[in-house]
Amino acid sequence: MEGRALALSQFRLRVVGSPFLLSVDSGATRGSSGASGTPHSRGSSGASGRGRVATITPEAYPSRAGRGRAWKRDSPEASPRRAGTTRVPKLSPEVSSQRTGRTKVPSVNLEVSHHRAVAAVRLLRIEKGKAFVDLLNEKGNGSGENEMSYVERTLGFSTRCLDNRDIRLVTVIVAGTVRWKRYLDYLIMSLCSEEKVFREMEPLLLQILRIGFFEILKLDVPVYAAVDENVRLAKVALRPGAGNLVNAILRKLLRLKEANSLPLPKIEGDDRAQARALSIIYSHPVWMVRRWFRFLGKDEALKLMKWNNSDPYFSIRVNTANGYTRADLINRLESLQVHYEKSTMDEFVRIREGMQTVLQAGLLKEGMCAVQDESAGLVVSVVDPQPGETIIDCCAAPGGKTLFMAARLSGQGKIWALDINKGRLRILMEAAKLHNLDDMITDIHADLRLYAKETIAKYDKVLLDAPCSGLGVLSKRADLRWNRQFEDLEELTCLQDELLDSASMLVKPGGILIYSTCSIDPEENEHRITAFVQRHPDFIPQSVHGYIPAEFVTGEGLQQIDKLCHSEEH
Numbered sequence: 010m011e012g013r014a015l016a017l018s019q020f021r022l023r024v025v026g027s028p029f030l031l032s033v034d035s036g037a038t039r040g041s042s043g044a045s046g047t048p049h050s051r052g053s054s055g056a057s058g059r060g061r062v063a064t065i066t067p068e069a070y071p072s073r074a075g076r077g078r079a080w081k082r083d084s085p086e087a088s089p090r091r092a093g094t095t096r097v098p099k100l101s102p103e104v105s106s107q108r109t110g111r112t113k114v115p116s117v118n119l120e121v122s123h124h125r126a127v128a129a130v131r132l133l134r135i136e137k138g139k140a141f142v143d144l145l146n147e148k149g150n151g152s153g154e155n156e157m158s159y160v161e162r163t164l165g166f167s168t169r170c171l172d173n174r175d176i177r178l179v180t181v182i183v184a185g186t187v188r189w190k191r192y193l194d195y196l197i198m199s200l201c202s203e204e205k206v207f208r209e210m211e212p213l214l215l216q217i218l219r220i221g222f223f224e225i226l227k228l229d230v231p232v233y234a235a236v237d238e239n240v241r242l243a244k245v246a247l248r249p250g251a252g253n254l255v256n257a258i259l260r261k262l263l264r265l266k267e268a269n270s271l272p273l274p275k276i277e278g279d280d281r282a283q284a285r286a287l288s289i290i291y292s293h294p295v296w297m298v299r300r301w302f303r304f305l306g307k308d309e310a311l312k313l314m315k316w317n318n319s320d321p322y323f324s325i326r327v328n329t330a331n332g333y334t335r336a337d338l339i340n341r342l343e344s345l346q347v348h349y350e351k352s353t354m355d356e357f358v359r360i361r362e363g364m365q366t367v368l369q370a371g372l373l374k375e376g377m378c379a380v381q382d383e384s385a386g387l388v389v390s391v392v393d394p395q396p397g398e399t400i401i402d403c404c405a406a407p408g409g410k411t412l413f414m415a416a417r418l419s420g421q422g423k424i425w426a427l428d429i430n431k432g433r434l435r436i437l438m439e440a441a442k443l444h445n446l447d448d449m450i451t452d453i454h455a456d457l458r459l460y461a462k463e464t465i466a467k468y469d470k471v472l473l474d475a476p477c478s479g480l481g482v483l484s485k486r487a488d489l490r491w492n493r494q495f496e497d498l499e500e501l502t503c504l505q506d507e508l509l510d511s512a513s514m515l516v517k518p519g520g521i522l523i524y525s526t527c528s529i530d531p532e533e534n535e536h537r538i539t540a541f542v543q544r545h546p547d548f549i550p551q552s553v554h555g556y557i558p559a560e561f562v563t564g565e566g567l568q569q570i571d572k573l574c575h576s577e578e579h
């Protein structure tokens with residue numbers, strides 16, 4: 010008999026889980042329940058009551074939980090809406106000492122465009138590995154004050170505190186500038202009088218130029234704003250000469266853009282040369298482009314790069330465990346005038362703009378919803394938690410899927426959330442408590458490879474949401490493409506094999522093992538399953554058809570790759 014392993018790669022609809030479904034070859038059915046030999050029984054009780062939770066779930070921000078940035082508005086005087094207003098407010102001494110720990114009152118410089126100044130400093134810090142790209146955050150949790158003190162220290166003056174519009178602009182500029190870095194740098198270098206000028210450019214000046222280039226080329230910001238504001242920022246933050254250089258280069262860029270003659274490389278020559286040209290035009294590392302040429306073909310590689318460069322939307326999952334329905338969530342969004350789209354998945358809505366409003370309105374704190382990718386929801390749909398089942402989430406933290414699975418159990422059943430990272434596990438349990446799901450979830454702080462050897466516990470369903478390259482989420486994680494190296498893949502695939510072997514030891518006879526990653530790379534997906542099934546002929550790959558909406562499998566969404574794996578008749 011032939012089994013089928015479905016590999017779902019997901020770049021078209023920004024759907025990022027690639028769940029693989031494997032059942033133990035015991036002839037038992039999917040619906041079996043009850044852990045055998047499970048040592049962690051705390052009893053499972055219903056998820057009643059209304060938890061109050063402020064959570065940004067990890068799907069959207071996998072590596073940033075608990076490290077957000079926010080700005081607190083100090084006073085209306087300190088926050089005039091636009092740059093360039095004539096009044097120059099001073100922050101109160103109280104605010105000043107809160108922010109900086111010093112008694113000195115920093116002067117707020119209103120000559121510069123505040124969001125550009127903050128974006129430039131943030132870009133500088135990202136480049137040094139000391140900040141993250143996202144800015145989606147609730148204001149007022151204190152971390153924004155740190156951010157502002159970085160701005161003050163770096164620029165030598167304060168900007169006023171940012172309002173929502175500024176925060177959105179910083180987010181757009183920072184994410185876009187990071188995403189388009191290779192393209193922008195190529196052009197900046199081409200427009201410098203000599204390469205040395207670019208190579209030796211001081212870091213802050215380079216960030217200001219990148220912002221100007223990005224605004225002109227990708228945001229179509231009016232000339233006077235893109236040129237004048239960035240020139241002024243360079244003059245004030247650096248020196249007049251720096252402003253003159255920015256002025257000269259940006260004006261040169263404008264002329265070339267108007268004449269439609271940007272000095273970009275031609276897509277010609279052999280595959281290697283074409284990959285190099287495309288890596289500049291679409292701003293990706295060359296090794297990724299070459300890899301996608303090989304695995305996907307040129308056309309698909311191109312589509313993927315365009316997709317990675319598009320603005321992501323956010324998905325929000327309504328928290329049914331707290332008694333809310335999607336209609337409740339939609340009502341709230343409408344009252345907040347936040348535009349949304351319904352997902353084909355019942356619990357989800359999509360938001361392109363207005364996330365800041367949702368956060369500030371406290372919808373997450375109320376436990377009404379969580380930010381979660383639909384792709385993560387698809388993985389949970391493939392797990393298909395049934396009341397009464399025992400499930401172990403082997404790489405659980407910070408817990409987006411654990412919480413959704415627990416909600417789907419409708420108060421009956423039990424989930425064990427295992428992770429090697431204690432801090433992330435703590436975040437998971439705090440969220441579980443706020444969602445009133447903590448009775449159903451037990452955390453296990455362990456290395457899965459050791460835990461699997463030592464325990465006798467077996468579970469109905471075992472989810473392995475493995476650590477991966479994240480190559481399927483490049484549009485949401487703008488910096489990831491620059492942080493990943495080709496060599497990472499080999500290390501990751503070894504770890505994935507080890508974790509799969511360990512996870513398989515936890516599946517009870519007749520149980521199910523689900524493997525998912527947020528990568529589109531076949532080495533991390535199909536190849537791992539093929540290798541696993543060869544090592545473990547007692548596991549039979551199953552189709553995920555019937556578990557997730559067909560749209561995600563065959564439509565504009567997930568690309569479906571069917572792969573036949575031979576297994577023994579049973």
Ligand SMILES: C[S@@+](CC[C@H](N)C(=O)[O-])C[C@H]1O[C@@H](n2cnc3c(N)ncnc32)[C@H](O)[C@@H]1O
Nearest residue numbers: 404405406407408409410428429430456457474
């Ligand atoms: C992709 S993330 C999991 C995301 C999570 N499933 C969710 O939905 O929020 C991978 C996780 O694997 C954990 N991990 C890595 N190596 C591990 C190991 N040897 N044992 C257990 N967990 C591990 C990491 O700490 C990380 O939290």
